[in-house]
Amino acid sequence: MIKVFIIGTGNLGTQLCYALEKSMNNSVKLVGYRNNKGQKLESSSAPLFQNSIPDCDLIILAVPDDLIAQVSNSLNISEVTVVHTSGSVDMKELSSFKNHGVLYIPQTFSKERAVDFANLFICLEASTDTTMKQLELVASSLSRKQKHINSTQRRELHLAAVYMNNFVNHCYYKADQLLEKASIPTALLQPLMEETLKKAQDLGALKAQTGPAKRGDQQTINRHLELLEEDDRDMYRVITNSIEQTHGKKL
Amino acid sequence: MIKVFIIGTGNLGTQLCYALEKSMNNSVKLVGYRNNKGQKLESSSAPLFQNSIPDCDLIILAVPDDLIAQVSNSLNISEVTVVHTSGSVDMKELSSFKNHGVLYIPQTFSKERAVDFANLFICLEASTDTTMKQLELVASSLSRKQKHINSTQRRELHLAAVYMNNFVNHCYYKADQLLEKASIPTALLQPLMEETLKKAQDLGALKAQTGPAKRGDQQTINRHLELLEEDDRDMYRVITNSIEQTHGKKL
Numbered sequence: 001m002i003k004v005f006i007i008g009t010g011n012l013g014t015q016l017c018y019a020l021e022k023s024m025n026n027s028v029k030l031v032g033y034r035n036n037k038g039q040k041l042e043s044s045s046a047p048l049f050q051n052s053i054p055d056c057d058l059i060i061l062a063v064p065d066d067l068i069a070q071v072s073n074s075l076n077i078s079e080v081t082v083v084h085t086s087g088s089v090d091m092k093e094l095s096s097f098k099n100h101g102v103l104y105i106p107q108t109f110s111k112e113r114a115v116d117f118a119n120l121f122i123c124l125e126a127s128t129d130t131t132m133k134q135l136e137l138v139a140s141s142l143s144r145k146q147k148h149i150n151s152t153q154r155r156e157l158h159l160a161a162v163y164m165n166n167f168v169n170h171c172y173y174k175a176d177q178l179l180e181k182a183s184i185p186t187a188l189l190q191p192l193m194e195e196t197l198k199k200a201q202d203l204g205a206l207k208a209q210t211g212p213a214k215r216g217d218q219q220t221i222n223r224h225l226e227l228l229e230e231d232d233r234d235m236y237r238v239i240t241n242s243i244e245q246t247h248g249k250k251l
Numbered sequence: 252m253i254k255v256f257i258i259g260t261g262n263l264g265t266q267l268c269y270a271l272e273k274s275m276n277n278s279v280k281l282v283g284y285r286n287n288k289g290q291k292l293e294s295s296s297a298p299l300f301q302n303s304i305p306d307c308d309l310i311i312l313a314v315p316d317d318l319i320a321q322v323s324n325s326l327n328i329s330e331v332t333v334v335h336t337s338g339s340v341d342m343k344e345l346s347s348f349k350n351h352g353v354l355y356i357p358q359t360f361s362k363e364r365a366v367d368f369a370n371l372f373i374c375l376e377a378s379t380d381t382t383m384k385q386l387e388l389v390a391s392s393l394s395r396k397q398k399h400i401n402s403t404q405r406r407e408l409h410l411a412a413v414y415m416n417n418f419v420n421h422c423y424y425k426a427d428q429l430l431e432k433a434s435i436p437t438a439l440l441q442p443l444m445e446e447t448l449k450k451a452q453d454l455g456a457l458k459a460q461t462g463p464a465k466r467g468d469q470q471t472i473n474r475h476l477e478l479l480e481e482d483d484r485d486m487y488r489v490i491t492n493s494i495e496q497t498h499g500k501k502l
Binding site for chain 1: 262264275280290316317335339357358359363364366370371372373375396400403404406407408410411412413414415416418419420421422423424425426427428429430432433435439441442444445446447448450451453454455456457459460461462463464465468470471474475478480481483485488490491492494496497
């Protein structure tokens, strides 16, 4: 049995605690967690350990990227595997532990929004075979999908996730803003929002592209730039240029 | 009964022909269509009229924006309502016809991809009450949802649709490119792609925003810029700035 201790109960840490507790896999057990506020998780029956670390086999750091070094250095343990959960931090930041690794899940987490782990890819990297075996067992208690991803790949994956989530969401926001300005309910564009995703999944995003930039329709582009607030023109222009370059409308 | 003739069988025109033919509403009938290639639609039993216009009440122009003036000027008709389907062209471009208007559907269409019109908002504008009644009848034969949208609103709506579809899809593409470069299957980010949409629908895009730009995490932003090809840095930088401005991380 693998006994897991989680440090950090932000968006990801909280959801990890809940998911491990709910898991039907009897060979993985959440033995406790800690956070910087000393705050009990409302929906978890695992104990909070603020000043000590209970007997465990694996410590999962779910702390902000820039705290990984500090938190791991403060751990006074040996023989325990330590992994972090960051998309953009190298595994070797934990190399002071013999058994170390990374358990990265490319998803957007919130404390309040329950996430169904079953369909998420758990991306694993480990310093030793023993560690990888442990991580595979923990991952399989969370999801049916897992993948070995090294630090170099994970950096690219995390950057891709920024486009797929952060940038896409900001485009949604900009669309919402325009609708609000024109007193149009946001519901009007929900079918388009959904079809955009399905079409990209079915055809691939390259083939799914449409619109004035793809067509090289400079007249419509100019009209759009006139409509926009000055602060928003840069973003419109740069994305338009990038689409034109991708689809051969501009050198 | 309203007899409808469609000019233009590109992505939208083709789907409109099919949807009108399939409609169970007996008070609306597709009497034919025309296109610039004189080409029969494979799955339509309505006749192709290349050199004449059959007896009809409503002509729907589904032609590119910059051909609306030319095509409508060449129509030798009176007493027939003429509408266009463009998001960004003013209704008054058709003002030489007494009864004129716009039937705009904010969706991305392809010839090959069947679209379920039932849940789409049909956006209507009309020069006269009679025309609006006609358009409402046609719209209700296609979908359960319709909305009166004037030319000013429609311009903003179309611009919002560019963000919601064209720009979002291009972000999907850029993510795909990064995954391919790192030999990571695109399936890995599909759960994130879907959760990004659902989260924005549930919380609103403003609250749903996460990521380094939202947090003001300059270290991660710099690492991402280093990873990117030079051609892609502009787009990353400008969207990041826009997120920072929205969420108060930058003046």
